[in-house]
Amino acid sequence: MQEINMLDAIERYIRGEMLPEERVFFEHLRKSNPQVDQMVVEHTIFLNQMNKFGERKNFRSNLQDIHNQLFETGAIKKPSEARVVVLWRKYKRVVAIAACIAGITALGISGLIEYFTPKANVSEIAQLKQEINKVKRTQIDQAVVINNFKSASIRPLAPGKFGGTGFLIDGNGYIATSAHVVSKADSVYVENNKGEYFKTSTVYFNDTTDVAILKIQDSRFETKSLPYSIRKSAADLGEEIFTLGFPRNEIVYGKGYLSAHTGYNGDSTSYQIAISANPGNSGGPIFNPNGEVIGILSGKQTTAEGVVFSSKSGNIYKALDDIRKDTSINASIKMPASSSVKGMDRVDQVKKIADCIFIVKSY
Amino acid sequence: MTTDSKEQELLHGLALNNRQAIETIYKDNYNMVQTLIINNSGSPDDAKDIFQEAMIVLYEKVKTGSFELNCQIKTYVYSVCRRLWLKRLNQLQRSAPEIENIEESIAIEDELELHEQRNSDFLLMEKAMNHLGEPCKSLLEAYYLQKKSMVEIAGNFGYTNADNAKNQKYKCLMRLKKMFFDQYKTNTE
Numbered sequence: 001m002q003e004i005n006m007l008d009a010i011e012r013y014i015r016g017e018m019l020p021e022e023r024v025f026f027e028h029l030r031k032s033n034p035q036v037d038q039m040v041v042e043h044t045i046f047l048n049q050m051n052k053f054g055e056r057k058n059f060r061s062n063l064q065d066i067h068n069q070l071f072e073t074g075a076i077k078k079p080s081e082a083r084v085v086v087l088w089r090k091y092k093r094v095v096a097i098a099a100c101i102a103g104i105t106a107l108g109i110s111g112l113i114e115y116f117t118p119k120a121n122v123s124e125i126a127q128l129k130q131e132i133n134k135v136k137r138t139q140i141d142q143a144v145v146i147n148n149f150k151s152a153s154i155r156p157l158a159p160g161k162f163g164g165t166g167f168l169i170d171g172n173g174y175i176a177t178s179a180h181v182v183s184k185a186d187s188v189y190v191e192n193n194k195g196e197y198f199k200t201s202t203v204y205f206n207d208t209t210d211v212a213i214l215k216i217q218d219s220r221f222e223t224k225s226l227p228y229s230i231r232k233s234a235a236d237l238g239e240e241i242f243t244l245g246f247p248r249n250e251i252v253y254g255k256g257y258l259s260a261h262t263g264y265n266g267d268s269t270s271y272q273i274a275i276s277a278n279p280g281n282s283g284g285p286i287f288n289p290n291g292e293v294i295g296i297l298s299g300k301q302t303t304a305e306g307v308v309f310s311s312k313s314g315n316i317y318k319a320l321d322d323i324r325k326d327t328s329i330n331a332s333i334k335m336p337a338s339s340s341v342k343g344m345d346r347v348d349q350v351k352k353i354a355d356c357i358f359i360v361k362s363y
Numbered sequence: 364m365t366t367d368s369k370e371q372e373l374l375h376g377l378a379l380n381n382r383q384a385i386e387t388i389y390k391d392n393y394n395m396v397q398t399l400i401i402n403n404s405g406s407p408d409d410a411k412d413i414f415q416e417a418m419i420v421l422y423e424k425v426k427t428g429s430f431e432l433n434c435q436i437k438t439y440v441y442s443v444c445r446r447l448w449l450k451r452l453n454q455l456q457r458s459a460p461e462i463e464n465i466e467e468s469i470a471i472e473d474e475l476e477l478h479e480q481r482n483s484d485f486l487l488m489e490k491a492m493n494h495l496g497e498p499c500k501s502l503l504e505a506y507y508l509q510k511k512s513m514v515e516i517a518g519n520f521g522y523t524n525a526d527n528a529k530n531q532k533y534k535c536l537m538r539l540k541k542m543f544f545d546q547y548k549t550n551t552e
């Protein structure tokens with residue numbers, strides 16, 4: 001009986017129903033008797049849980065009520081297209097099989113019709129075809145003439161829809177190459193010497209200086225630090241040079257010297273160099289013995305043996321300036337300040353540099 | 364009235380279990396959630412379950428006095444439903460495709476954890492209540508949930524007087540508390 005009264009008191013205390021004197025007395029009791037205190041704490045937790053239980057139960061039945069009511073009044077309804085979706089899911093396979101059968105039947109019937117219809121006049125068709133071929137051929141001839149005229153041997157070996165070479169100018173995936181390598185491309189991929197492909201986008205393109213800058217758009221590409229630097233000032237006549245490029249699917253080293261400060265017909269944006277170059281070398285870097293890039297290989301003169309042209313490395317700096325000025329291009333390119341392969345012997349230089357040279361493939 | 368103050372009013376109404384407010388929130392959001400669930404291999408019944416659970420999450424949140432959603436009710440409900448449904452799909456071991464049609468959605472991990480806790484408390488009490496059996500269950504519900512007086516209860520349950528009813532209530536309560544706390548302590552330990 002005493003316990004009932006005690007619990008009654010605790011409940012009234014928690015609810016705040018006690019009279020002031022009673023409350024003071026009870027609080028005193030609570031303080032002096034840990035057992036009572038424990039009971040109060042426990043019962044508070046319990047009542048709290050009980051309350052929450054009641055509230056949620058109440059809320060739930062309210063929700064149920066509202067749901068039914070809204071449903072009846074049409075404020076919410078089952079989506080009508082759901083049934084179609086469900087049906088589609090259920091019968092997807094059946095539909096697929098039916099479609100296959102229908103397809104095969106249709107093919108069969110058209111085959112039969114083909115077989116039984118009288119043949120059209122074959123020779124007539126052949127004649128027409130020839131006509132078209134004739135037109136086509138003259139067109140090609142014209143195109144060749146126009147092309148020869150246009151490129152007038154400055155870039156006679158401009159590779160159409162195939163590859164060239166490119167090299168990193170910023171370890172974050174910026175690659176310099178020749179503009180003519182990527183000029184007609186829908187999309188450009190680069191491949192490193194390990195055979196890994198990366199998709200790129202063209203950030204900058206200049207036909208006059210024959211410089212293009214690509215950006216690798218692929219998360220697999222890992223940032224590299226570049227062993228070489230890009231030379232700002234002009235290179236010296238007679239300076240020994242070497243290049244690395246992909247005239248075939250293998251990286252190829254070539255050596256030569258700088259023969260003139262200007263390029264074809266006195267073009268001041270390029271050098272003339274003497275080096276063995278083949279299609280595919282286009283866009284490759286030209287290094288001086290210190291491991292500085294002095295140019296980008298751009299093409300050779302067909303009428304003379306061993307005459308190759310290279311866009312000057314200064315054009316890369318010009319490209320960067322243009323990019324900076326053009327607010328529509330969002331690229332921040334930082335080129336390496338110094339060459340770390342300076343003074344090394346050539347074999348080691350090539351070893352270090354080779355990782356930063358890419359095959360550029362235009363499609 | 365601006366959307367913000369309208370939403371605040373709805374939330375306050377919800378906290379007070381105001382039918383009008385609940386109805387409005389229900390009406391404004393149900394179809395969106397239904398589309399979400401059905402487009403992701405659920406049924407209309409699943410949609411109802413998930414939506415009502417989300418409503419409970421929202422209700423218990425505003426009940427604690429926090430009306431700060433940091434987003435619209437719609438976004439909140441959508442996000443909660445999305446999480447709850449992904450979880451349900453996982454439990455059913457149905458393939459959980461990356462839910463399509465992702466509208467704006469917010470992070471609600473912490474709140475759902477809180478909801479889990481409340482859920483388990485609720486289930487604990489529900490289980491204890493069901494174990495209690497009649498008439499204890501109804502007696503305690505009448506007193507603690509419907510807040511009826513002992514005299515009223517004595518009349519309803521056919522006790523000769525309020526003291527008898529109180530006696531009975533006390534016995535029932537002690538049984539319930541024991542069941543509840545036995546579990547509650549093992550749960551919280």
